[in-house]
Amino acid sequence: MSETTQSGPMLSADGVPLKTSLARALRRQKIRALLLISPLLAFVVITFIIPIASMLFRSVENQIVSNTLPQTVAMIADVSADEATTDEMLFRVLYLDMYRAVEAKAHTRLGSRLNYEKSGISSLFRTSGRKLEDMGEDFEDFFKDADSGMVKGPFWHELMQGDGGEDLLDERLGLLTDLTSLEASDDLGFTLSGEAAALLPWASRAYADWALFTAVVDEDDVSKKKPWAGVYAALALDLADPATQSAVAAYGGSGAAELQAAVANIADMPATGFRAYFEDIDDKWVSGETWALLKVFGSQYTSGYFLNAVDMKLTPDGIEQRPDNERLYLKLFNRTLIMSMVITVSCILLGYPVAWLLANLPMRSANVLMILVLLPFWTSLLVRTSAWKVLLQQQGVINDILVWLGFVADDSRLIMMNNSTGTIIAMTHILLPFMILPLYSVMKTIPPTYLRAAKSLGATNWTAFWRVYFPQSVPGIGAGSILVFILAIGYYITPEIVGGTDGVFISNRIAYHISSSLNWGLAAALGTILLAVVMLLYWLYDRIVGIDNVKLGG
Amino acid sequence: MRATGLAGLTSAKTKKGGTVAKSSGGNAFVEFQHVQKSYDGETLVVKDLNLSMPKGEFLTMLGPSGSGKTTCLMMLAGFETATHGEIMLDGQPINNIPPHKRGIGMVFQNYALFPHMTVAENLAFPLEVRKMGKSERDEKVKRALDMVQMGAFGGRRPAQLSGGQQQRIALARALVFQPELVLMDEPLGALDKQLREHMQFEITRLAHDLGITVVYVTHDQTEALTMSDRVAVFNDGRIQQLAPPDELYEKPQNSFVAQFIGENNTLEGVIKSIDGDKCVVKLDSGDEIDARPVNVTKAGERTKVSIRPERVEFNKSRLQKGAHTLKAEVAEFIYMGDIFRFRLKVAGNNDFIVKTRNAPDAVRLTPGSQIEIGWLAEDCRALDA
Numbered sequence: 035m036s037e038t039t040q041s042g043p044m045l046s047a048d049g050v051p052l053k054t055s056l057a058r059a060l061r062r063q064k065i066r067a068l069l070l071i072s073p074l075l076a077f078v079v080i081t082f083i084i085p086i087a088s089m090l091f092r093s094v095e096n097q098i099v100s101n102t103l104p105q106t107v108a109m110i111a112d113v114s115a116d117e118a119t120t121d122e123m124l125f126r127v128l129y130l131d132m133y134r135a136v137e138a139k140a141h142t143r144l145g146s147r148l149n150y151e152k153s154g155i156s157s158l159f160r161t162s163g164r165k166l167e168d169m170g171e172d173f174e175d176f177f178k179d180a181d182s183g184m185v186k187g188p189f190w191h192e193l194m195q196g197d198g199g200e201d202l203l204d205e206r207l208g209l210l211t212d213l214t215s216l217e218a219s220d221d222l223g224f225t226l227s228g229e230a231a232a233l234l235p236w237a238s239r240a241y242a243d244w245a246l247f248t249a250v251v252d253e254d255d256v257s258k259k260k261p262w263a264g265v266y267a268a269l270a271l272d273l274a275d276p277a278t279q280s281a282v283a284a285y286g287g288s289g290a291a292e293l294q295a296a297v298a299n300i301a302d303m304p305a306t307g308f309r310a311y312f313e314d315i316d317d318k319w320v321s322g323e324t325w326a327l328l329k330v331f332g333s334q335y336t337s338g339y340f341l342n343a344v345d346m347k348l349t350p351d352g353i354e355q356r357p358d359n360e361r362l363y364l365k366l367f368n369r370t371l372i373m374s375m376v377i378t379v380s381c382i383l384l385g386y387p388v389a390w391l392l393a394n395l396p397m398r399s400a401n402v403l404m405i406l407v408l409l410p411f412w413t414s415l416l417v418r419t420s421a422w423k424v425l426l427q428q429q430g431v432i433n434d435i436l437v438w439l440g441f442v443a444d445d446s447r448l449i450m451m452n453n454s455t456g457t458i459i460a461m462t463h464i465l466l467p468f469m470i471l472p473l474y475s476v477m478k479t480i481p482p483t484y485l486r487a488a489k490s491l492g493a494t495n496w497t498a499f500w501r502v503y504f505p506q507s508v509p510g511i512g513a514g515s516i517l518v519f520i521l522a523i524g525y526y527i528t529p530e531i532v533g534g535t536d537g538v539f540i541s542n543r544i545a546y547h548i549s550s551s552l553n554w555g556l557a558a559a560l561g562t563i564l565l566a567v568v569m570l571l572y573w574l575y576d577r578i579v580g581i582d583n584v585k586l587g588g
Numbered sequence: 589m590r591a592t593g594l595a596g597l598t599s600a601k602t603k604k605g606g607t608v609a610k611s612s613g614g615n616a617f618v619e620f621q622h623v624q625k626s627y628d629g630e631t632l633v634v635k636d637l638n639l640s641m642p643k644g645e646f647l648t649m650l651g652p653s654g655s656g657k658t659t660c661l662m663m664l665a666g667f668e669t670a671t672h673g674e675i676m677l678d679g680q681p682i683n684n685i686p687p688h689k690r691g692i693g694m695v696f697q698n699y700a701l702f703p704h705m706t707v708a709e710n711l712a713f714p715l716e717v718r719k720m721g722k723s724e725r726d727e728k729v730k731r732a733l734d735m736v737q738m739g740a741f742g743g744r745r746p747a748q749l750s751g752g753q754q755q756r757i758a759l760a761r762a763l764v765f766q767p768e769l770v771l772m773d774e775p776l777g778a779l780d781k782q783l784r785e786h787m788q789f790e791i792t793r794l795a796h797d798l799g800i801t802v803v804y805v806t807h808d809q810t811e812a813l814t815m816s817d818r819v820a821v822f823n824d825g826r827i828q829q830l831a832p833p834d835e836l837y838e839k840p841q842n843s844f845v846a847q848f849i850g851e852n853n854t855l856e857g858v859i860k861s862i863d864g865d866k867c868v869v870k871l872d873s874g875d876e877i878d879a880r881p882v883n884v885t886k887a888g889e890r891t892k893v894s895i896r897p898e899r900v901e902f903n904k905s906r907l908q909k910g911a912h913t914l915k916a917e918v919a920e921f922i923y924m925g926d927i928f929r930f931r932l933k934v935a936g937n938n939d940f941i942v943k944t945r946n947a948p949d950a951v952r953l954t955p956g957s958q959i960e961i962g963w964l965a966e967d968c969r970a971l972d973a
Contacts, residue, residue, distance in 0.1 A: 486667055487700035489687040491714035492765060498688075501713070505704045 090565075093558035096336035099328065101212045102144040103131040107332035115326035115350060125308035125319075126236065126271060129166070131209075133264040134243050136163040138214050138251065150553050151338060151347070152327055158318050165315045170263025172304050173270040180296040190265070191224075191257040193289035194241050198228020206242040207250075214251060222249045224256040233272075233281055240268035267306075273297055274306045326350035339559035363543070363560065370539045371567070373454055373461075374522035380462040381469035381518045382511055389473035389510070394482070407470050415464065419531045422460040426451040426532065452534025460532050465521055469514035476510030512579055520568055540564060616640035616676070617801055618664065618769065623673035625659050633659050635825040637673070641803070641818070643768070646795050648804045650812040651822030652848070660822075661771050661805050666690050677769065688717075693762035693770040693800075697777055699754045701746035707733070707757050708742035714765040732764040735794070752783045759791065763798065770795070772804045776811065788815050809849050813837065821845050838896075842883060843971040846894035853897060853940050859889045859970065866965050868912070869893055873935040877912045878965035883972050890973035897929075897941040899967035902959050903951075913962040916940065918953045928952065934961065 044052040068075075100107045106128045110118050118124055135141040145159030177184040203226040207218055224245045231238040244261040248254045272278045273296060282293045296303075312319035330350055331338060338348045345361040346353055355361075388407065392400050410418060425431045428447045436442040450456055480503060488498035526541040533542070540560060547557035575581070618641045625634040634656040641647050649657035662668040663675060666687030674681050682690055701710050711729040720728075733739045736756035746754055755775060762770055772791070776784045792815045795802045806812055812819045813833040821828045821836065821844075828848075829841040840846035843854070857871035859881070867881040869891060879893050901907055902916075919938065920931035927943050930953055934940040942961070944950050953959065 481698070481700070483696050483698065483700040484702060486665075486687070487694065487696055488702075488713070489667075490665055490690075490692060490694035490771075491717065491761065492688050492691065493713070493717045494688055497717055501717075502702050506702075 086565075089558045090562050091558075092554055093339050093556075093562045094335045094337070095555065096331060096338065097212075097334050098144055098147050099332050100334055102135045102140050103128065103328070103332075104209050104212060106131045107328065110325060110329050111332065115322040115329055118325040118329075119320045119322055120309070122307070122309050125312050128312070129264070129267065129308050130236075130240055130243065132162065133166055133170075133240070133262065134210065134213065134247070136166055137247055137262065138210075140213055146552070148327060148331065150342070150556065151331060152323070154318070155324070155327065158316050158324070162312070162315050162319070167263055169311055170265070170267045173266035174263050176299075176303050177266055177269070177296055179302070180299045181292040184292045184296065185260060185266075187258050187260045189289055189292060190241060190261050193287075193293075194227055194230050194238060194245070195225065195257070196227025196229060197225060199226030199231040199238065199242075202226055202231050202238065203242055203246070206239065207246050210243070210246050210250060216250055218246070218250045222246065222256075224249060227287075229287060233285060234269060234278065236271045237265060237269035240265040269296075270303055271306050271308075273300060274303065339555040340563070342556050343559040343563055363540070366538070366540045366543055367563070367567070369454070370523055370541075370564075373458060373537075373539070374519050376458055377461050377465060377522045378469075378515050378519045380458065381466050382515065384462065385466055385469035385473055385514065386507075386511075389470045389477055392470070392474045393477035393480075407467055410464065411467060415527055416531075418464060419460055419528045422456070422463070422528075422532055423451065426456050426459065451532050453536040454533070455537070456532035456534070457529045457537035457539075460528050461522060461525060464528060465518045468517045468521060472513035472517065473507065473510040476513070477507055480506045508579075512575070516572070516575065519571070523568060524564065615642045617643040617645075617678055618803065619674075619676040620660070620664075621674040621676065623660075623663065623670045623675060625656070625663060625668065626671045632671075632825055634663075634670075637825075637827065639820060639827065639830065641801065643801055644799050646792065646802045646804065646815060646817045648806060648812040648816035648819045649822055650806060650809060650819050650848075653807060655822040656825040657805050657820075657822040658773060661773055661803060664803060665692055665694055665771055691765075691767050691769075693765070693767035695758050695762045695770070695772040695775040697774045699746070699758040699775075701754055701757055701761070703746055705745075706742065707738070707744050707746065707749070710746070710757060711742075711761050711764050714761065718765060728764055732760040735763070736760045736790075751779050752787065755779060755783075755787055756790075759794070763794070763800070767800065769801045769803070772802065774806050775804075776806075776808075784811070791815065813849070821848060823848070839882075840894065840969065840971070843892045843894060843973075846892075846969065846971060851897050851941060851943075853895050853900070853937070855893050855895075855935055855937060855940075856973070857891060857893065859884050859887050859891055861887050867970055869970055871935045875912075875914050875935050877914065877968065878963075879968040879970040880966050882969045884970050891970045892973050893968055893970050895963055895968045897943040899963055900940075900942045900961050901963055902942065902953075902961045904960060904962070907962040908964065911962050911965070913960045916959050916961045918955050918957050918959065921953060921955055932959075932961070 046052045046055045048055075106124065109121075109124050109127055113121065113124075132141060135144065141159045141163045142156070145156040148159075149156035174185055183189050207222075210216075211218060222245075226238060226242055226245075241261055244265055245256045248256050248259055273282070273293070279297050279300065282290070282297050285293065309320065318324050327350075330348055336348070341348050341353060343363050345356045345364050347356055388403070392403055392407070395403065423430075427433070428449060428451070430451075432450065433442065433447040437444050437447065442448060450459065484502050484506070485498050488502040489495070493501065523539075524541050525539060526545055529537055529539045530542050530545075533539070541564070544557045544560045544564075547553045547560070618639075620637045620639040623634060623637040624632055626632050637656075637660060639660075649660060651657045659668060663670050664677075666682070666685065670683060675683060677690065677692075701707075702713070705713065708729050711732055712725050715725045715728055729742070730739070733742055736759055738753060738756050738760065741749065741753065741757070746757065749757065755778075758775065762772075775791070776787050779787060788811055791802075791804075804812075804815065813836070816833060818830060818832050819836050820830045823844050829836060829845045831839070831841075836845065837850050840849060846852050847854070855869075855871055855877070857869045857877075860868040860870045860876065862881050862884070865880055867879050867884070868876055869879050870876050877893065879891075884891050904913070907913070914934050916932040916934045918930055919933050922929040922931070926946055928946060928950060930942045930944075931938075932940040932942060
């Protein structure tokens with residue numbers, strides 16, 4: 035129009051490029067639209083997207099091993115499982131890690147987690163937790179005999195309190211916060227002496243663990259309390275070292291007298307073999323299998339849950355299929371998919387004629403029929419499913435009638451429940467409205483003149499229906515099928531009640547892992563796979579049928 | 589005369605055989621005998637319909653909505669059954685023949701083109717259900733598309749076509765299987781005026797070229813007058829008059845037809861005397877006029893006289909000697925280009941319309957002027973009251 039259009043971008047009346055002013059004009063509309071939907075958006079994000087994301091995350095998350103036994107896991111990363119079984123150093127580190135975990139009551143959680151992968155581990159951790167204390171008490175008794183002041187809080191506080199050990203203290207604090215997820219306050223009421231840390235490396239670590247736990251978790255005064263028995267075991271470890279013995283002799287700081295007294299009696303001190311001690315608790319601790327397990331599941335993220343969900347397992351030798359008698363989930367996925375398809379097809383077969391009637395009957399009768407279709411919606415799902423239970427069971431209404439009519443002998447009543455038949459019957463009934471309604475709303479838009487036109491062109495009733503009416507109702511079938519299939523694949527209550535063992539779906543297994551076995555990681559992996567399967571099928575459907583061909587109405 | 593594209597369609601018709609009219613009682617091809625139709629068992633939508641049409645005729649059923657014309661069409665097509673009476677097609681009663689065996693082509697009001705098929709598939713549909721071979725089918729579809737000048741549109745979907753194009757396809761589909769009888773249910777109702785006029789012409793041309801019999805339903809009287817061989821005017825479930833368009837317009841048989849077809853002036857009065865094909869009517873205003881008695885029989889009967897606006901004369905010299913005249917006052921003058929239109933106040937009727945052609949010697953009457961008007965007695969028809 036104007037000359038400016040010939041060169042450069044089109045300008046609006048005030049000289050601003052047209053695109054800019056258009057964008058500015060549209061921006062306000064967009065913001066207003068966004069404000070309108072923001073409550074819903076917030077609701078969806080908080081109650082839907084975040085929980086789903088966290089569920090998906092749970093299926094790979096595996097921080098429990100490395101959080102509970104952080105230094106142990108770090109150490110075995112570089113050694114083989116068999117080397118680990120003979121490494122005394124490793125058992126010392128394990129002792130400190132375990133002690134902290136036992137105090138924080140985290141060892142049983144770790145035990146249950148690892149029990150998913152190998153049974154028996156749970157009890158190993160539980161018994162070890164109980165016995166860990168005993169070893170410390172043996173040493174505590176020894177130190178008490180050497181100098182009774184050593185088993186009192188002030189001795190330890192004076193020995194360990196000081197400056198220069200900040201790095202070590204921070205390291206131990208990091209381990210504790212990873213384990214308990216508690217935030218430490220800035221003032222712990224305790225600082226670690228660098229001198230003590232250098233003199234007694236194990237004891238200072240154990241004491242720091244205790245002091246931090248007391249300050250952060252128990253919120254007590256560190257200076258007054260007596261430390262855990264484990265700290266004595268660590269001290270014994272230090273004093274058993276000849277190098278430390280001579281360093282103690284030269285030491286002149288606080289607590290020097292007591293330490294020197296203990297060194298003087300060192301011959302009476304119980305042996306400090308930590309590996310032997312753990313072997314004594316349970317010889318599983320010196321078995322390569324246990325360490326291999328810790329090695330495999332020591333990483334922060336794991337594919338273990340997913341492998342589990344497809345009947346595989348992660349072993350030290352790589353990924354393996356589970357033995358036949360442990361395979362479950364692939365069969366369940368398979369059954370869920372097949373039965374959902376059967377249910378969807380039954381819904382199409384039963385729903386299509388009803389939808390056709392709804393769309394073609396006169397208004398009055400159609401309204402009555404519509405109420406009948408919607409009636410199940412107004413009844414509780416649980417009530418409907420329980421009603422099916424009454425109908426389908428062997429002493430139930432249907433069997434009674436069949437027996438009474440003589441179709442079935444009294445001693446061979448049909449088994450229609452606690453198997454897949456029951457699930458299919460009840461779920462078809464429950465999901466039928468979800469098929470009928472989209473079908474109806476699509477059929478409502480197909481004018482009856484099409485059928486008349488087809489007949490006037492020479493088509494029989496069947497041809498007119500099949501060639502002209504049916505293709506136009508396919509979008510309704512598509513919408514109904516997607517709805518029913520996706521609802522069916524995640525259905526839980528009905529298979530739970532009427533499904534028995536042969537008729538349960540994967541969702542029942544998910545529910546079991548969420549509420550009974552508490553294996554949330556596996557439940558999350560199963561849920562994630564289910565979600566992926568649904569999305570894959572949806573994608574396939576889009577490729578084959580085209581999502582444009584899905585109409586919920588109009 | 590016949591377009592080349594049509595040659596195949598029409599010649600194939602005789603080949604197929606079975607199309608030679610089996611005459612039964614004259615040359616009636618479609619016949620309604622005492623047909624009645626009721627939907628609710630209480631009122632009759634169609635009351636005693638009798639109609640017979642010869643082969644090749646273009647008959648229009650015209651009437652206001654609810655007059656029963658579409659019901660008649662649907663009974664003929666087989667989508668409704670007659671409550672009483674017989675419908676004959678080519679001498680055969682068809683009451684018990686299902687629609688798909690009647691072999692009647694039909695064009696629907698909203699075209700009813702199948703949206704999920706292409707244009708070519710739509711056209712092939714009637715041939716396919718008749719189990720015709722693919723090559724023959726393609727041939728016929730192509731010819732039918734050419735016939736409606738839509739040859740290039742075979743691959744399109746109906747939704748991609750304009751209203752006029754869809755109309756042509758619907759027409760081609762109704763004709764492609766060479767029916768001898770084609771029914772059209774207000775086929776041009778959804779088109780704009782210009783396209784409608786064009787399609788009116790096309791449909792009549794095709795009907796005549798192909799020699800098919802057409803029953804056409806409309807409520808548009810212009811359509812009815814311009815297209816048909818005969819028009820059946822429906823009202824209240826009956827045919828009010830069945831006549832060629834000119835007769836219908838010039839010689840309406842009753843006041844409904846006179847009112848319904850074209851523009852019409854009505855004056856009410858009583859028959860004063862009847863003398864053969866002339867009568868004198870004494871109007872309610874006291875004036876007397878000459879008229880031709882149509883469905884009045886004796887003096888003293890009330891009547892409505894009907895006179896077309898273009899037959900009113902206000903140039904006294906053109907009237908017959910001794911003819912009655914009426915005083916009139918010009919109320920309005922409307923210039924319409926090709927014609928002038930006057931609204932007059934005559935004998936108590938304030939909407940008396942007169943039309944004159946915009947000829948060089950035409951008089952432009954100014955509103956308010958007093959004139960005298962008259963007419964030839966045979967143009968003024970005394971009808972039922």
